[in-house]
Amino acid sequence: MNSLELRASKAQTGARGASSRLVERLGVHNISLLVALAILVVIFGSLRADVFFSSRNLLNIGLGITILGVLAMSQTVVIVAGGLDIAVGATVGLTTVSTAMAIQATGSPSAGIVAGLVLGGLAGLVNGIIITYGRVNAVIATLGTMAIFRGIAFIMSDGQSIAIFSDTFRFIGIGRILGLPLLIWILVLTAIVFHLFLARSIVGRNIYALGGNPVVARFSGININRYRVGIYIMSGVAAGLAGILLAARTGSGQPVSGSQGLELEAITAAVLGGCALQGGKGTIVGALLGVAIIGVLNNGMILTSVPTFYQLLAKGSLLILAVVIAEYHLNRT
Amino acid sequence: MTQPEFFSLDKVSKRFGVVQALDSVSIAFRPGEVLALVGENGAGKSTMMRILEGVFGPDGGTVRHGSTPIVFGEPRDSHRAGIRVIHQEPEIVPNLTVAENIFVGELPRLAGVLLDWRKLEEQTDRVLATFGMQQDMRPRQLCSTLGPAQRQMIEIMRAIRAGGRLIAFDEPTSSLTDDEARRLFSVIRRLREEGTSIVYISHRLNEIIDLADRIVVLRDGRLVDDSPAAGASEQTIAKLMVGRDIADLFTRETWRAGQLLLDVAGLSTDRVSDVSLRVRRGEVLGIAGLVGAGRSELAKAIVGYDRRLAGTIAMNGVSVLANSPHAAIVAGIGFAPEDRKHEALLLFRSILDNAALCVPDKTSSFGFFNRRKALEIVSPLAAKMSIKAPNLDEQVSKLSGGNQQKVVLARWLARQPMLLILDEPTRGIDIGAKAEIYRLIDELAASGIGIILISSEMPELIGLADRVLVMAGGRITAELSRPDIDEATILKHAMPQSAPALGDHIQ
Numbered sequence: 001m002n003s004l005e006l007r008a009s010k011a012q013t014g015a016r017g018a019s020s021r022l023v024e025r026l027g028v029h030n031i032s033l034l035v036a037l038a039i040l041v042v043i044f045g046s047l048r049a050d051v052f053f054s055s056r057n058l059l060n061i062g063l064g065i066t067i068l069g070v071l072a073m074s075q076t077v078v079i080v081a082g083g084l085d086i087a088v089g090a091t092v093g094l095t096t097v098s099t100a101m102a103i104q105a106t107g108s109p110s111a112g113i114v115a116g117l118v119l120g121g122l123a124g125l126v127n128g129i130i131i132t133y134g135r136v137n138a139v140i141a142t143l144g145t146m147a148i149f150r151g152i153a154f155i156m157s158d159g160q161s162i163a164i165f166s167d168t169f170r171f172i173g174i175g176r177i178l179g180l181p182l183l184i185w186i187l188v189l190t191a192i193v194f195h196l197f198l199a200r201s202i203v204g205r206n207i208y209a210l211g212g213n214p215v216v217a218r219f220s221g222i223n224i225n226r227y228r229v230g231i232y233i234m235s236g237v238a239a240g241l242a243g244i245l246l247a248a249r250t251g252s253g254q255p256v257s258g259s260q261g262l263e264l265e266a267i268t269a270a271v272l273g274g275c276a277l278q279g280g281k282g283t284i285v286g287a288l289l290g291v292a293i294i295g296v297l298n299n300g301m302i303l304t305s306v307p308t309f310y311q312l313l314a315k316g317s318l319l320i321l322a323v324v325i326a327e328y329h330l331n332r333t
Numbered sequence: 334m335t336q337p338e339f340f341s342l343d344k345v346s347k348r349f350g351v352v353q354a355l356d357s358v359s360i361a362f363r364p365g366e367v368l369a370l371v372g373e374n375g376a377g378k379s380t381m382m383r384i385l386e387g388v389f390g391p392d393g394g395t396v397r398h399g400s401t402p403i404v405f406g407e408p409r410d411s412h413r414a415g416i417r418v419i420h421q422e423p424e425i426v427p428n429l430t431v432a433e434n435i436f437v438g439e440l441p442r443l444a445g446v447l448l449d450w451r452k453l454e455e456q457t458d459r460v461l462a463t464f465g466m467q468q469d470m471r472p473r474q475l476c477s478t479l480g481p482a483q484r485q486m487i488e489i490m491r492a493i494r495a496g497g498r499l500i501a502f503d504e505p506t507s508s509l510t511d512d513e514a515r516r517l518f519s520v521i522r523r524l525r526e527e528g529t530s531i532v533y534i535s536h537r538l539n540e541i542i543d544l545a546d547r548i549v550v551l552r553d554g555r556l557v558d559d560s561p562a563a564g565a566s567e568q569t570i571a572k573l574m575v576g577r578d579i580a581d582l583f584t585r586e587t588w589r590a591g592q593l594l595l596d597v598a599g600l601s602t603d604r605v606s607d608v609s610l611r612v613r614r615g616e617v618l619g620i621a622g623l624v625g626a627g628r629s630e631l632a633k634a635i636v637g638y639d640r641r642l643a644g645t646i647a648m649n650g651v652s653v654l655a656n657s658p659h660a661a662i663v664a665g666i667g668f669a670p671e672d673r674k675h676e677a678l679l680l681f682r683s684i685l686d687n688a689a690l691c692v693p694d695k696t697s698s699f700g701f702f703n704r705r706k707a708l709e710i711v712s713p714l715a716a717k718m719s720i721k722a723p724n725l726d727e728q729v730s731k732l733s734g735g736n737q738q739k740v741v742l743a744r745w746l747a748r749q750p751m752l753l754i755l756d757e758p759t760r761g762i763d764i765g766a767k768a769e770i771y772r773l774i775d776e777l778a779a780s781g782i783g784i785i786l787i788s789s790e791m792p793e794l795i796g797l798a799d800r801v802l803v804m805a806g807g808r809i810t811a812e813l814s815r816p817d818i819d820e821a822t823i824l825k826h827a828m829p830q831s832a833p834a835l836g837d838h839i840q
Contacts, residue, residue, distance in 0.1 A: 200701045202693040209690060212679045219638065219668060219676060220690045220744075221659040280681065 026285075029274045029329075033289040040293060044300030051303060059181065063249075065295035066183040067092070067242045069288060071262055072269035073194040074238030076287040078231055079270050080198065082211035082279025083131065085235045087142040088242075089262035090149035091123045093255045095243025097153045100162035100253025109169035116247070117240040123149055124236020128229035146263070153255035162253040173248030183245060190241070195284040207231065211279025261315070268319040269294055271326055278330075294318070339364055340385075340416065340499050340530065345394035347380050354380040356554040357394065362499055367521060367531040369545035369562065371538070373574055373763035376551040378534050382501055385532075386418045387411035415498035421507060421761070423484040427477035431470045432457035435490050460490050464520060480625055482513035489520065493529075500524065501532035506540060507760055510623035510789065511824065518544055536763065537790075538567040550574055571764055585775045585797050591615040593650075594783040595666075595752050597635060600644030604630035605807045608644070612752060612783040617774065619798030620787040621823045627807035628787045629671050632754045635785075636661040636668045648751065662691060667745035671756040671787070673734070677741045680730040684722055685711055687729050688743040695747070714743040718773065735766025742773065753777065754785040759793065771797060791820045803827050 023031065045052045071088050078085045095116040102108075102115035123145070130141045164170065175182045198204040210217040210227055218224050242262070247253050271277065272293060273286030297318070301311050341361040347354045355377045362368060370378050384391050387405025395402040398414065405411045425434045432453045433440065441452040457472035469483055476484065485505060492500055502521070506514040521531055521544060535541055541548060541562070548565055550558040550573040558573050591614025600608045605627045612618050620628045633639045635646060637657045646653045648664040661668070670676035679687055685704075688711040689696045696707040711725060718739045722732060729740055738758060745753055755774070759767045774797055778784055788794050794801055801818050803811040803826035811826035 196701070202697045202700055202702060205686070205702055206693070208682070209679055212681060213675070215676050216679055216690075219636070219658050219670065221657075221662040223657070223659055280679075 027274075027283075030283075030286055030289060033272065033274075033286065033293065037289065037293050037296065040296045040300065044296065044303060047300070048303040052300070057299065057303070061295045061299045062184050062187075063181055064298060065291050066187040067245050067249075068262065068265050068269065068294065069187045069291045070190055070238055070242045070245070071266035072273070072287045072291045073191065073284050074235045075266040076270045076273065076275055076282045076284060077194070077198055077204075077207065078235050079267075079275040079277060080211045080279060080282045081207045081228065081231045082214065083138045083228065083231065084267070084277070085124075085127060085142050085232065086139065086263045086267070087123065087127060087146040087149055088235065088239045088266055089259050089264075090146040090153070091120055091236055091239035092243040092246060092262055093259035094123060094149045094153040094156075095120045095240045096247040096250075096253040096259065097157045097162060097255055098253070099244055099247045100164050101156065103164050103166050103169055104162060107166065109166045112164070112166070112169055112247070113244055116244040117237055120236040120238070120240020120243060121233050122236065123239070124233040125229065127236065128232030131232065132225050132228040150255060157253065157255050159255065161257070164247060164251050164253065169248055170251055171248075173245065173251070183249065186245065190238075191284065191288060198284055203227075208280055211281075213280070261312075264315060264319060265294055268315065268322060271319065271322040274326070276326060276330060277323065290322075339398060341397045342381070342384075343395045343397055345381070345384060345391040345396065347377075347384065347389075347391050353554045355384075355391070358551070358554070358556045359394075360549055360556065360559065362530045362532065364498070364528045364530050365525055366546045367525055367533055367544055369541040369548045370532055370534045370551065371536075371541060371548060371570060371574055372551035373765055376574070376763075377554040378551060379503070380554075381551075382418050382503055382532075382534070385411065385416055385499075385501060387416075412495065415496055416501070417492035417495070417497035417499070418501045418503060419485065419488050419492060419505060421504045423481070423488040425476050425484050425487055427475070429476060430472065431461075431474050431476060431479070431487060432472035434476050434487050435460060435494060437491070439495075460494060464490055465516075466490075482509045482517075482624070485509070485517070486520075489517075493524070497529065499530040499532065501534070503534050504536065504761060505533075506535060506537060510827075511791075512623070514540070536761070538570050541570070542567065574764060585617070585771070585778075591781060591783075594648065595635075595785075596645075596647040596650075598645050598647075600631075600634055600646065601642045602630065602634045602639040603642070604639065605634050608634070608809055610802060610809065612785060614751075614781045614783055615778050616800070617778050617784045617786055617798050619794040619801035619818070620785060620804060621789075621791075621794055621801050622804035622827050624789070626804040626827065628804050629756050630807065631804065632668060632670070632756050632785070632787060635754065636666055662748065662750075665751035666754065667691075667748055667750035667752070668754045669738070669741045669745060669756060669758060671760065673737050673741060678729050678737060681728055683726045684715065684720065684729055684732070684740050684743075685725040687740050688714065688725075688747060691744050691748045710747050711743060714746050715739075718743060718769065733763070733766075734760075735762040735769075738762055738766070738770065742770070746777075750782065752783045752785070754787070756787040757789060758786070759788075759790065791823065794823070795819065 051057050071092070075085060075088065098119045099112040099116035103112035127142055127145055130136050130145070131138050134141070172182055177185055198207065206217065206222050207227065209220065210222060210224055214224055243259070246258050250258055269290035270282060270287050272290030273282060273288070275282030275287070297314065298311070301314065339362065343359050344357045345355055345359070346357050358377070358381065370381070372378050383389055384396065387408045387410050390404065396405070397403065403414060435457055436453060441449040441456065443449040454472045461467050461470065461472070464486065466486055469486070470479060476487065479487070505517060509517060521533070525531055533541065533545060542565055545562040548558070548560060548562050548570065549556060550570065552574060593611060594614050595612040597611070598609045608631055610618070620631065622628050630639065634641060637655065637660055641656045648666065651664070653660055653664045674680060685707055689707040692710065695710055697703050698706070708725065715725060720736050720739045720743070722736065729737055732740065758770055762770070774784060774786065786794070786798060795818050798818060799815060801813045801823065802809050803813065803823055805827055813822060
């Protein structure tokens with residue numbers, strides 16, 4: 001093999017079949033996720049054929065996964081960088097409260113949005129500083145801040161649900177554009193942004209380098225401390241966005257309800273989507289497929305009247321199963 | 334030939350995808366014999382070791398003990414049969430003691446559950462005494478405090494203790510100093526006298542001629558020669574390995590002095606003290622020293638990876654103030670670290686990604702990676718260095734050591750640095766690729782780039798460097814210029830002052 005063949009590689013790819021090119025683009029992992037998704041659809045579709053495929057139910061699934069979708073994508077970026085953020089659920093709770101309070105105080109939906117994004121970013125900044133400069137393990141650091149953020153949300157709201165009366169703001173959560181809920185448009189838009197950022201931008205590629213091997217990243221001139229803090233800020237802002245969406249959908253700010261357990265689902269979706277917890281590996285497309293699997297599973301369990309307590313068992317098992325599969329693949333290569 | 338054969342390979346073949354890693358290779362290992370296994374990277378040496386070790390089985394042929402065929406399901410089976418492979422990177426547990434590491438799996442017990450420390454210490458003392466290692470380590474010492482040579486000795490002692498009858502060494506001296514290597518050789522000779530069968534893999538042909546009784550040469554998975562070591566020379570072996578003559582392995586044009594490029598004054602970090610050095614354009618400055626002398630640490634100090642405690646660094650008269658690799662890169666300094674796998678390469682990314690890592694500005698449009706631009710920069714470099722791979726999207730983990738090193742070099746050439754620091758650039762690389770890297774160093778120097786070459790291979794320093802700085806204990810102990818650069822002078826200055834009496838204290 002010589003340099004001539006290096007240049008010829010493009011021509012070779014072109015000569016191959018369209019199907020194998022599709023496999024290559026999607027990746028083996030994503031295809032197995034699609035298969036898993038199809039199996040779930042077949043199972044729940046046959047169990048509740050009457051409602052599962054109705055457009056209303058499919059929209060429900062879509063609506064159900066928007067908030068999780070945003071969090072799974074930001075969690076993917078964090079995990080690819082070699083970190084973990086288990087405070088996201090608490091951050092979402094905190095930002096719904098701050099958004100609701102800001103709207104209550106000013107009557108302005110923009111103030112609410114700004115409050116949610118800024119508070120989310122601040123929460124991420126705190127995480128980033130503790131992890132990067134305090135040299136605290138990411139799991140422990142965000143486990144601590146998870147309790148702190150929940151506490152702050154309770155203190156701010158006095159444990160009460162804070163109602164939002166702005167119709168403009170509620171439009172984000174319940175409005176439709178071109179027949180599709182606005183929430184779904186927002187998910188699609190953030191997905192495109194996240195994908196381009198992680199897969200194509202130089203910063204995104206450096207994040208893969210950082211997670212894959214921080215020593216190499218540093219020798220290559222990447223300021224790894226700044227990257228790490230920045231990534232947690234991004235995760236906080238994404239949690240802020242998710243909080244805004246949740247508040248707009250429920251019409252209220254609540255410290256716990258609606259945001260509890262989101263970190264579990266977000267991490268599960270990211271790992272299902274192919275993230276290696278060691279860092280350096282994972283994609284936005286994979287995370288979205290992971291989200292879809294969780295969405296269908298949640299929806300299907302409700303339709304087939306699986307008791308809530310058992311749903312929790314299923315979600316926990318899914319996370320562990322996903323990690324076991326990921327580790328198995330990692331050790332085989 | 335009169336000795337009884339014990340382990341042998343009979344027409345063993347192994348194929349990985351399109352690559353025929355081993356092609357019907359037959360070798361008989363004999364007790365009390367040192368068999369040297371040589372070949373370029375990818376010749377099939379590692380594959381053979383993995384088969385002996387039971388990591389995977391052969392596609393064809395058999396491994397025999399005497400006349401009985403044996404099948405190893407997993408490494409434990411081959412250990413039980415008495416086969417041990419000592420790897421380049423010793424597999425020891427850093428947070429356990431020397432004694433525990435040597436006796437792992439067979440720790441003496443008290444009352445069935447407790448560790449019998451006294452007995453363990455006695456046993457360890459005995460083992461250390463047989464190997465003459467009492468000066469080097471204590472039974473209760475944590476292995477994390479040991480250097481690479483001592484770690485390797487632990488693995489050897491463990492293998493012998495566990496009853497190894499065939500011990501294979503995979504490039505054992507690549508992380509050892511000359512003195513440590515000499516001690517390893519005397520251990521190997523002693524094992525041979527005791528009837529152990531030794532397989533010795535190395536790229537260092539002088540060692541092999543010195544040590545081996547028999548030399549087996551592999552090329553492209555085939556056995557091309559199996560003959561007694563007596564009468565073999567480096568040239569004949571090298572010729573057999575590559576299938577052609579390599580007369581011009583070490584060539585370097587004379588140096589034309591250029592302007593002052595790098596000026597380091599009084600540089601100190603936690604691991605180097607008060608280092609001052611200068612590099613001119615077009616100059617190759619060699620850094621010699623034993624392992625642990627602080628050579629790599631000096632490189633890490635210059636590129637700002639380690640925290641600078643004192644001193645100044647200037648490039649082209651401009652001071653490099655910030656203490657970060659980023660600042661060094663911006664100042665025009667490139668660094669190819671010794672540990673390619675852990676410090677230089679993103680193993681699971683492609684050649685293209687790795688080579689483009691340090692030139693984000695030249696491979697992007699509006700902050701987004703631009704594959705076409707990256708190819709325009711990397712393809713000519715890959716061609717120039719003849720990187721062997723199906724295409725530039727190949728994962729670097731799948732490349733041979735020599736090609737991996739070329740990818741690292743391509744990364745820096747893409748950056749067009751003014752100064753390039755190469756730390757052991759030819760470690761674990763086959764002769765053909767070595768010669769290419771030497772040629773490249775010469776070319777780069779001729780084009781006006783300053784080069785700092787850190788190397789443990791004396792011929793490399795003597796052949797390539799215009800000047801050599803010798804380090805010991807984190808300090809520079811001597812500066813040698815051509816024609817005073819020779820092995821004896823370098824060694825004289827490389828020995829730490831406080832070192833105990835050296836020599837073979839194993840009889």
